[in-house]
Amino acid sequence: MIVRAQIQRESYGFGTFVATRVAEIQNKTEPSDWWWVPSEFNAADLATRITSPGDMVKNSIWKNGPKFLNDPIDQWPLRQDCNLGNDELPDTIGIVMSSDIKKMTNRMSGLDFEDVKLENISSYSKLLRVTCILMRIVTTKSFKGASIGITAESLNAAELEWIRYLQRDISDDWTKTFRRLSPEKNEAGIVVVGKRLADWLKATWNRTDLMLLPNKGHYVWLYLKSVHDQDHAGVDVTLAKVRSKFWIPKVRKSISMIRKRCVICRRRDNKCIGQQMGPLPLERLQPSPAFSYCSVDLFGPLTIKDTVKGRTHGKAYGVLFNCMSSRAVYVDLADGYDTSSFIMVLRRFTSVRGYPKKIRSDLGSQLVSASKELKEVIQNWHWDTIKMFGNGNGMEWEFTKAADAPWENGCSEALIKSVKKSLSLAIGQSIMTFSELQTVLFEVANILNERPIGTSTSDPNEGTYLCPNDLILGRASSNVPVGNWDESDNFKNVGSSNWKLGQIVEAKSSRDGVTRDVTVRYKNIGPGTKYTGTQDLLIRRSAHRIVLGVDYDGTVSTTDTGRTCQYWSETYPHSHHLTEELGDQHNYCRNADNEPFGPWCYTTDAATRWEYCTVPHCDSFDDSPKPEQNCRMDQQGRNYTGTISKTRLGNTCQPWSSLTPYQHRFSVKMKDHENYCRNPDNEEYGPWCYTTDPDVRWEFCDIPYCEGADNPGKAHWKRGWQRYDDSCYSIQYIERNWDDAKDFCKYNLNAYLAEIQTAGENNFLMSILPKPTLDDNDIEVWLGANDLKKDRRFVWNKSGTEFDFTDWGPGEPNREYEECLSTHLYRDGKLHWNDRSCYWWNFFVCEKSVGRSGCGE
Known part of the structure; x- marks a missing residue:
């Protein structure tokens, strides 16, 4: 009615905008062309205001027009004369908006957002922009430029005002309700959580406090939807982004609901209808x-x-x-x-x-x-x-x-x-x-x-995996099988600790002169039982069931055909898996895998992988009961049979019959000795044992000397210290692989393998080290460096630093599998550095810092 009244009056009585529009309408039309109709009968009103889709259905005024069109024209609710007084005909926009400003000023003086209908706003960014505009209108009391130049600072301010408003719904006793989150109010009066992480948050690049918000409400829904719509990621990713700024309790469920309602996510994650696979062909x-x-x-x-x-x-x-x-x-x-x-x-x-x-x-x-x-x-x-x-x-x-x-x-x-x-x-x-x-x-x-078919098993008794090649070729790989197949390959895989150790007392031959049956004597007692010599059993066994030379620990190093044995610590010319178990046995013949025909070794002949050895047979063995020896008579202490089961540094000994955590070759020979310290390999410095510490393979034991025994004292493993600059050096004339040498220095001498930093230090060490000859160049000495982390990039083991000084021999380092540092005599007649397999057995030199009393013992 107001617009119709404005059209029939002169335009000069209005504001500039309204006057211009009224004048334009009056110039192009006649006032009699305009009629007034009530809003409920005006279909155009639906297009000029927010309208629910339910108001525009098939039978609505939008589809069918107003009902009065079916009535006689004299019954239409129309008016053409709309005379209103000046008080009733205002400058509409100015007066009405001023009224709204006055209302909002009264309501928003404390930034109260109760009049804002969040349900009518569809996005978080739009909500913040609308809030910025309202705050400007309230502040300036004007609409001029209210929507122009909205800055990030004003958006942040609007967000903070909303947070203050929403935090009114948080329980008044929030310190108790959220005590596990360590809440507090910051300088802006906003409740934040993570007080215990405050120092860390201030030190991070974004320095953002985690503001506490309730988990319900349209504001939270709009914010979560805006974060999700950035990349339409999963629940965990969206949750991580939300918690970089806000802490909303039980928010995962809301995020999951938003993702389920997201059309893009539902379309992307949609799966085709599937059916159960049909039956397999016969x-x-x-x-x-x-x-x-x-x-x-x-x-x-x-x-x-x-x-x-x-x-x-x-x-x-x-x-x-x-x-x-x-x-x-x-x-x-x-x-x-x-x-x-x-x-x-x-x-x-x-x-x-x-x-x-x-x-x-x-x-x-x-x-x-x-x-x-x-x-x-x-x-x-x-x-x-x-x-x-x-x-x-x-x-x-x-x-x-x-x-x-x-x-x-x-x-x-x-x-x-x-x-x-x-x-x-x-x-x-x-x-x-x-x-x-x-x-x-x-x-x-x-x-x-060669791929496996079926499920692989972890049971070693099940053998190797089954593959198509097994059914075509009879073996998994098309390659030529490594080594020669022997009947012993078909033996049952029984742990070596379960094999009986005995003495052959009689051999019976057949008519062809070949031994067919033997009589074996063995002890019939368990570990820990005192042996009296009367529990032996005599049994007859086929020669095919006998394994010879399991306990042989002699020094024979040639095979039956005269070939030289390959060192157990080496994997050339023949690779094998006994390096760790027999690495300390030089190149002596052994029978660690229970070969039925006795000790054997890999040969240095590339064309012959391995051969048996001829070792002397014992005529008899002394199995008479021996008294328990709780002390040792000499440095080696082979007579010791006591019950000490701790090393000199306090580590518990591993049982000899066990192969965990360390595998070894004494599980049969020493199985009756539980975990007591012993010297089964004639170690120069006395009884020892493998430890249960996964970082320490073996250590010596402190075994007391018997009264009247030759006691060399602790000096027997110190060999004297020599000083250069601020370090002391001790050469150990015992052969160890690199790892054992490192452990020996650490646990027995409180030292470490020598590290050379300068040319002067290198010249000093080379002058005191043992010097081999070019004809007999087997003497090498371990130093404390390796390239285990990266090939040919050697670092000192203790300091972890690369070389500042080097003294490599010609062409060194030269081999990929040689990963530890030793000395070697070259043709110039001088000792230089050489890379060597870490399993090689060498002398070694230990180093420690000079103490208050010098190098001491």
Whole structure:
């Protein structure tokens, strides 16, 4: 009614904006052309204000128009004369907005947001911008420029005002309710959590306090939705972003609900309707010879180059035959896309693997998502010709029916994926000739045939895994088996601690003079039982059940044929797994794996991996009861049979019969000695034991000397100290591998393997170290460096620093598997640095700092 009254009056009585609009309307139309109708009958009102979709349904005024149009015109609720007084005809915008400003000024003087309908705002950014505009209007009492130049600072201020308003809903007793979060009020009067992390938060790059918010309300919903809409990430990612600024209790559920309602996320995460896989074909379940039932599929095209003109490229297609029972594969290459090319591949396959009873394949229609060219190639084949080729040799061909269901030939599809992956790793982007690519495909097929089928087991008694090659070749790998197979390889895998140790007292031969049966005497008592010599048993055993020389620890180092034994600490020329167990046994013949015919060794002859050794047989052994010896008569202390089971540094000894945490070769020989300190290998410095500490393999024990025994004292393992500058050095003339030498210095001398920092220090050490001759150059000395972390990048073990000074010999360091630092005599007649296998046994030199009393003992 106000607008209709303004139109029929003169325009000069209004404000500038209204006067201009009224004058324009009066110039172009007549006031009599305008009528007034009540709002409830005016359909245009629906388009000029916020309207619910429910108000615009089929039977609404928006669809059908006002109902009074069906009535006579004299009954229409219309008016044309709308005379209003000046008080009733205001300058609408100015007066009404001033009234709103006055109302908001009264309501928002304390920044109260009760009049803001959050439900009408759809985004968090819009809410903050609207809040900024309202705050400007309240502050300036004007609409002029209220929406222009909104800054980040004003947006942050608006956000803080909302937080203050929302925190009114938090319990008044918030210090008690949220005590686990350590809440407090900051300088701005906002409750924040994480008081215990305050110092850390101030030191971080964003320095943001975690403001506390209630977990309900439209404001929180808008904020969570804005964070989620940034990248539509998962619940955990969104939660992490929210908690970089706010702490909202039980917010995970709200985030999850927002994500479920997100159209983009639902569309992205939507899954196709799936059904349970169909039953497996009978050929997959019944045992049958390899490649009796096959499936075949193609992949490609693969780019090849011409053999003569290398720049000319062509196309070939991979063909995969898959055995449905053994899962073995045969992969070949077709040089063309015609029927005859595929038949050539099929002929090669049947020549190598024989004719299958049935082959399953498709007509290529399932390859819609793959190469269109490959699909057309397969569809253009003369399948009648291919089937005739197979039928002539008793072979049946069966086709899958689904056009878009590659899983019907899934056993081949999965293997094609594996072939492509292996092919990509093998050749990358290289382009090969036909024969080169065919060779690579054959090798890829062999790799796939070495893959395990079925579930691998952790039981060592189950043997190695089963693979397709086992069913085709009789062994897992196509390589030549390493070493010579021996009947002992078929023995039951029984722990060596369960083997009986005894003496052969009688041997009985057959008519051909070969020993067939033996009489064995062994002790029939358990560990910890006092031996009186009367519990021995005599039993007869077949010679095939006897293992000789298990306890041999002599110094024979040549085989039956006179070949020299390879050092156990070395893996050249023959690699093996006994380095740790027998690394301290030089190159002496041993029988650590219970070989039935006695001690043996790897040879230094690259053509002969190992041979037996001829070792002397004991005529008898003294098994009479011996009194317990609680002290030692000499430095070695081999007579000691006491019960000390702690090392000199307090570590508990590992039981001799146990192979954990350290494996060793004394589990049979010393199994009756529990975990007591002993000297089974004639160690120069006396009894010792393996420890239960995973960081300390072995240590010496403090065994008291018997009365009247030759007691050299502790000096027997110090060998004297020599001083240079601020360090003391002691040369240890006992052979150890590098790790044991390091531990010896640490645990027995409170020192470390020597580290050389200067040329002067190097010259001093080289002058006091033992000097071999060029003819007998076996004497080397360990120093404290290795390159275990990075090849040929040596660092000092104690300080962890790289070399500031080096004295490498010519061409050193030179071998990848030589990872520890030692000295070596070179042809210039001088000692220089050399890299050596850490398992090698050398002398070593220990270093420590000068103490108050000098180097001392």
